[in-house]
Amino acid sequence: MKRIITAFVFTGILISCNSSDKTKTSIQEPSATETATETATENASNDIDKQLKTIDTDEDLIATALMAAPAESRSGCKVIGYNMAGEFVTLRDGNNEFIVLADNPNKVGFNAACYHKSLEPFMARGRALKAEGKTGKEIFAIREAEMKSGQLKIIPGSTLHIYFGSKTTYNPETSMVEDAQLRYVVYMPWSTSESTGLPKVPPAPNHPWIMNPGTHRAHIMISPLPEDSE
Template sequence: MKRIITAFVFTGLLISCNSSDKTETSLQEPSAAETVTESTSNGIDKQLKAIDTDEALIATALMAAPEESRSGCKVIGYNMKGEFVTMREGDNEFIVLADNPNQEGFSASCYHKDLEPFMARGRALRAEGKSAKEIYDTREAEMKSGQLNIPTGSTLHVYSGANTLYDSETSKVEGAQLRYVVYLPWATSESTGLPKVPTASNHPWLMNPGTHRAHIMISPLAENRE
């Protein structure tokens, strides 16, 4: 039984990590706008709204950033017209990538500005019609040649979930949770002492060891639901 449970945890974490980059997937039709009321266990109704304005895209995207840094983050991403634009200028070390409203589910991310050349290169290659493997191989070759660089220790925070409804008072997306990535290009399990597979939820492990995309994955436990 323990082996079965571990297998489910491992599979869930891999799916979670592999779904983090919505900037490198094709556009889909947006879901219909809607507002629902959810009754919590303490009897207080919570109004949940569709993320259907640029303001809502910005507000929910900022939930991926550390709370104390949100006011200074630059926000980029697809607006409601389907245009990839700078949605808000910033003045600190973080860039926030808003959810793509033309794709199913919700995924926003926050990363250190030094990662932007690497991220932008991926977006450019995707726009050229390159496959995921072609993007991976191209960026790895460019990392090896010195054309691209991922600074060791740079971070990525991903705020994601299956739902696209949010609380307009708190900007929290229903069911979304955070996971964290710390990039360590070319690192291995031997050089870091980290396992190559997750041992449990909320435990760090090394994904893509030995490659340009080697990184520490930390997938926190879901927040307690009231």
């Protein structure tokens, strides 16, 4: 009887050990499917990295800047801005209502803008004052006075499209800058929260609000959420 009991106990120990070994093996060794998935993900990531190019030519500046403009208007936009040599020039002539300001290659990150040509005197005045060494507050005050006198004008509803991000690599096939996104500014000179019904601070992400209310630079801010946040 003792021999029979001993045999059962020994058999149980062997079964337990085998089960334990199988469990350890299944945990430590990834399945073929998991390995294939990881490899595919890694290859896809490498493919994306290979597609990206650093913005280092005037052609790159033009291509990426145009992403700030509405897609249907990009072919006719005039493109201005600093070239790779550091000169402020017309990078490309245009024939429609939009002017695109290319990213400044000498600044960190990426920032391009597109605006209606009627805004060019206002924008050019700001650039000229900045070149003279005026501070942001001084530029604001000077243009405020010139708007009040009628020397400068902004048509209410004129829109500024801003395409910005922290990186300076892009996909040459699509011209999209890595991780960049759009923001919109709708100019409404002298408007206030009371006259528009818009809050002075955004109530939540992705909500419009009014900035610089009651001044010449009063404008509606619209900052869409990044695509991966939707």
